[in-house]
Structure formats: structure tokens, C-alpha cells
Amino acid sequence: MISPVLPTYARAPLSFVKGQGPWLETEDGTCYLDMGAGIAVNSLGHANPILVAALTDQARRLWHTSNLYDIPNQQALAERLVEHTFADTVFFTNSGTEATEASVKMVRKYFDHIGQSERYRIITCEGSFHGRTLGMISAAGSEKLTKGFGPMLEGFDYVPYGDLDAIKAAITPETAAVMLEPLLGEGGIVPLPEGMLKDIRALCDERGLLLVLDEIQTGVGRTGKLFAHEWAGVTPDIMAIAKGIGGGFPLGACLATERAAAGMTAGTHGTTFGGNPMACAVGCAVMDEVTSEGFLENVNRLAGHLRQGLEGLVASHPDVFDSVRGEGLMIGLKCNAINMDVINAGYAAHLLTVPAADNVIRILPPLNITIEEIDEALKRLDQAAVTVEGNL
């Protein structure tokens, strides 16, 4: 008999009743060290008192009014995002996939607005993940996401990730934009080759294309910059964010330059819940923390420590681990053993990590984890590796 919850998830046999910082507690009081942070969502840890205060203060006053009216918290969060990024304007959503979807709609609308509606096609990358709406599984294009859900939304051209020549070759008079993650998340923590984002930006400028970045996983301090594209010294025209910006409350956004957003006038796009007062109250508190003095410096210091420890584990368990990759606190451990075996052994050691494609384990701790907690995680991962070695 089918379960009351639609069985679309292959869940671990674990559940938690409360959390504190990077720790999660089960009903029977067992504590797990959470190095996945709800897949890069709990950016400031579980039950962060600043976020709890922001949410409960708002919850006591007003939950929802609708986008029929001005929402002051939306305004406040948009101002923070505009102040700290390339963007001039922000559309709020409840999730990541709505933010990438809005980005694609904005691209199409832009070219329609400038009288070039024949330009609607978007170049995307194999191995990408942009969410699960029909539009966004079409954008990513992989069989794993699309099988059985056809027909797909038309208008995407796929190239291998990190292949500038393939992007060049895929451009036609109908091409409107290039959309990609600056560092593949679900796809296995795969970085772009050094300098490539700059080259892609230059190519887009040369050919009159918009550059759309999906920073849903990489954004909001995760890689040690507020947004990952800052490492490359370039900016997109449109950017989708979600996950970390809400710190655990559902919140996403599509950020854009004034030029790229020119077609998105009143009535062209909307949502009931997007930019909800409670979501935006939490979003403001997350932004204030992540942009506070020394916060990102600390993320980079933590990342250096974690990276060094993981390199040590790779050296001492070559049959289990192959290599470390990624940026900041968005780390992939490429495995030689089966990644799920290591993750399951981690569960036994009360450590939570997240699988990704390409036999990778993702390590995505809260951005305010401590050095001591990182050392504890390394100890538990070492224990998990010993277990896996024993079973090889």
C-alpha cells in the first residue's frame, strides 16, 4: 500500500526532533553532527537564536498580506541584496526552482521586449541541476530528471560543463542566454576550469547574450564569497538564489540588472507566497549575519581547516577517498569506495553528509560551525572510513 507521503524520496532511516547549531537530535536524544545543513540550507545552523527572533517577532505581528500590497520586509531584503550584489532589482520566490524558472522567463521577456523574440533559446550544461518544475528539468535535460515526464519545454541547448568551445559552437541566431551553476552542486561539486567564467562572460558580451547564474547552492557565503561568481571577478545579468538565504525558511529570489529586467513590468509575473513577510524577515537576518564584519573571513578560515583535514583523510584512506574538490564550505569528497557506503557508515558514527553525482560525498556545514566541531566531524568521518575499509 502506498505511504500517505508520496514515496518520491529514498530517505535515510533517520528523523530528528530538534537542532542546535550543527547538531541534530533524534527522539531518543541521540545527537548527530550535521555536515549537510539540510543541503546547504541551514546556513547559520539549526535554531539560530537571531533567526528564531526574527521569525517569531514577525510571526506575532503579521504572517501574510499578499503581493497586492507593499511588503516592507521584501523591500528591506531587496535593498540588502541590491546593496551587496550586481543586481538592481529582485523578484522573491518560495524555492530555488521558482527562482531559476523566473530567470528563464526574464530572459525570454527581455528579448521580446527589445524586439528580438526569435531569440529565446538558452544554452545550459550537462550535469546541471536547476530544480524540478517541468521548465527546469527541461533546462537541465538529464534523463534522470526527465524520464517519463515528457514532452519537455522546448528551447534549451545542452553542452558539457566547463567547455567554452562547446558553448561557442552551440550559439545560433536564436540563442538568448547561457545559464549555469558556477560550481556544480548536485552534479558532484565540479568547479569550472580556472578563468572560464570570465571567458563565458566575455563571450556573452561579444554575442549579445545574457548570462544567468544559478547560485542556489553556491550563494550566500557558501563558497567564502557572498556569491561564487565574485571569485571570478565577473557578474551575471540574472542570478537565481534560494537555499542558504532563508537559513531554513523557504525563500528564493531572482536577482537582475535593470537592463535584463526591463520587460518584467506589472502583471507579467507573480506568486502568492513569494516574498512572504516571515520569509523576508529571516532573509534580512541571514543577510545581516553573512555580510557582517569578519563573517566571510571566518568562513574561509574554517574552509582552510576543513580542507586540510579532508586532504589528510584522503591520504590515510586511499581505498575509500580519491580527492577533495570545491570551494569554501561547499566541499566534495570524490570516493573510490561507494559514496553511499561511506555516508551510511557516517550515519553509524552519528555524522550527516550528503551524496552527489559522480560518486561524491558533499560536505556543506553551517557557515558558523566552529573549528572544534569541524575536528569532531573529521574524527567521525575517519571512523566511517575505517568501517568502510573493513568491509572492502
Ligand SMILES: *Cc1c(COP(=O)(O)O)cnc(C)c1O
Ligand atoms: C537545490 C537547487 C535547485 C532547486 O531548488 P529547490 O528549492 O529544490 O527548488 C536549483 N538549482 C541548484 C543549483 C540547486 O542546488
